[in-house]
Amino acid sequence: TGIxxxxxxxxxxxxxxxxxTGIPRPGLRFFATMRDLEKKQALERQAGPVLEQxxxxxxxxxxxxxxxxxxxxxxxxxxxxxxxxxxxxGMIGPVESQSVSSIQRLFDTNFFGLVRLxxxxxxxxxxRREGHVVVMSSVLGLQGLLFNDxxxxxxxxxxxxxxxxxxxxxxxxVNISLIEPGPVLTEFERKLYxxxxxxxxxxxxxxTMDIFQGFYMAYSKEVFTALGQSPEEVAEVKxxxxxxxxxxxxxxxxxxxTPITTLKHADPSGNLPLNAFHQMIFQxxxxxxxxxxxxxxxQWRKRRDLDYRKTP
Numbered sequence: 001t002g003i004x005x006x007x008x009x010x011x012x013x014x015x016x017x018x019x020x021t022g023i024p025r026p027g028l029r030f031f032a033t034m035r036d037l038e039k040k041q042a043l044e045r046q047a048g049p050v051l052e053q054x055x056x057x058x059x060x061x062x063x064x065x066x067x068x069x070x071x072x073x074x075x076x077x078x079x080x081x082x083x084x085x086x087x088x089x090g091m092i093g094p095v096e097s098q099s100v101s102s103i104q105r106l107f108d109t110n111f112f113g114l115v116r117l118x119x120x121x122x123x124x125x126x127x128r129r130e131g132h133v134v135v136m137s138s139v140l141g142l143q144g145l146l147f148n149d150x151x152x153x154x155x156x157x158x159x160x161x162x163x164x165x166x167x168x169x170x171x172x173x174v175n176i177s178l179i180e181p182g183p184v185l186t187e188f189e190r191k192l193y194x195x196x197x198x199x200x201x202x203x204x205x206x207x208t209m210d211i212f213q214g215f216y217m218a219y220s221k222e223v224f225t226a227l228g229q230s231p232e233e234v235a236e237v238k239x240x241x242x243x244x245x246x247x248x249x250x251x252x253x254x255x256x257x258t259p260i261t262t263l264k265h266a267d268p269s270g271n272l273p274l275n276a277f278h279q280m281i282f283q284x285x286x287x288x289x290x291x292x293x294x295x296x297x298x299q300w301r302k303r304r305d306l307d308y309r310k311t312p
Contacts (some may be wrong), residue, residue, distance in 0.1 A: 028243075033060035033071060062087045062113030068120050082132045082242055083121050087113045090192040091150045094212055096203045103150050110154035115161065122165075126172040133169070134242050135162055137178040139252060142261045143273065146281065147216050166249055177241050181253040183228040193220060215281070227256055 032043060032055060040057050058074060061067040062085075072078050089109050091098060114135060125131030140148055141155030159178060166176040183189065196217065201209050237253045252258060263273040 028054060030055045031058050031071075031075060032056070033058045035059070035061045062116060063108055065116050065120070068116055072120055078124055079128075080121050080124065080131070082134060083117060084134045084136075084242065085114050085117055086136045088136060088188075090188065092147050092192060092196045092216075093199045094147060094201070094204045094208050095149050096208075097199045097201050098150060106150060107154050107157070110151075111157045111161070114158060118165070122169075122174070125174045126169075129173040131174045132242070132247060133162075133165075133174065133176045134238070134247075135176070135178050136238075137162075137180050139180050139182050139254070139257045139261055141178070141180065143264055146277075147212055163249075175247050176249065177247045178250045179234070179238050179241060179253060180250060181229060181234050182257045183224045184231060184234055185224060185228040186231055189224065189228075193217075227254065229254055 034040060034043075034057070037057065037059050043057060058071050059067070060071040072080065087109055089106050091102070091106050118133065122131075122133065125133075135158060137158050138152075138155045140152040141159040144152045162176050162178055169176050201212070204212070234253050237251065241247050241251050252261070260273075263276060264270070266272055
């Protein structure tokens with residue numbers, strides 16, 4: 001089974017690397033891909049003895065159709081049973097602080113990168129009438145979040161693309177799955193927040209700047225602590241979805257987010273989640289802080305129970 005695992009260099013670290021330890025290996029052959037092969041050492045160390053036995057590392061840039069085709073052509077008979085798309089870049093901050101060119105670059109990776117991969121691999125799957133496309137999406141593809149306007153928009157695009165494509169895919173015996181994590185505690189997120197702290201906010205009005213710096217940036221670390229998962233926790237869910245004979249179309253990796261995304265479907269007008277989040281953030285900050293404390297406790301209990309079940 002060939003499984004290209006594309007990413008900027010996502011296969012080298014974070015969920016991209018963790019997923020290889022979360023998938024049962026018998027009978028599977030992996031092709032982990034990354035844009036820059038000079039960064040492959042971390043994955044090679046993690047792979048250990050399976051390197052070159054069940055895992056090969058290939059070069060692939062989701063921003064280049066030629067790079068994608070060259071990689072797929074290097075796979076025997078171009079036979080990709082499962083495509084795992086993990087490519088993604090982030091962006092946070094007031095929209096006035098983001099240039100249109102930087103927004104376009106984000107979409108080129110997060111959305112158009114996926115489209116390029118599907119255009120190359122999906123036709124072969126349809127001809128064989130089998131295959132599975134697994135896409136790393138986000139709960140932000142279901143529910144918008146303050147100062148995540150552009151990133152959320154790219155994930156909404158991914159969700160719409162895959163939901164539409166899934167209808168056609170079923171006709172040809174091909175499955176599509178969207179993995180929807182919340183915050184994941186990786187180097188990706190750490191760098192993202194470091195970049196946000198040095199944003200040029202000269203075009204942003206003072207009130208918006210105060211909300212971004214005084215509220216969002218101040219509490220984002222607490223939100224990550226309360227809701228964040230490790231790459232290994234996401235991989236534990238992602239592995240079974242990848243290998244399932246009847247995979248789900250959508251799978252949220254973090255049950256703590258389910259009530260948040262459910263709000264959106266409870267009111268077709270969309271006012272319920274908007275008003276709930278607005279009041280919690282801007283009018284009832286004590287409730288917001290109390291909610292974070294509760295979520296931290298729930299996350300701690302969840303991890304404790306998982307560790308307990310893993311103990312022989």
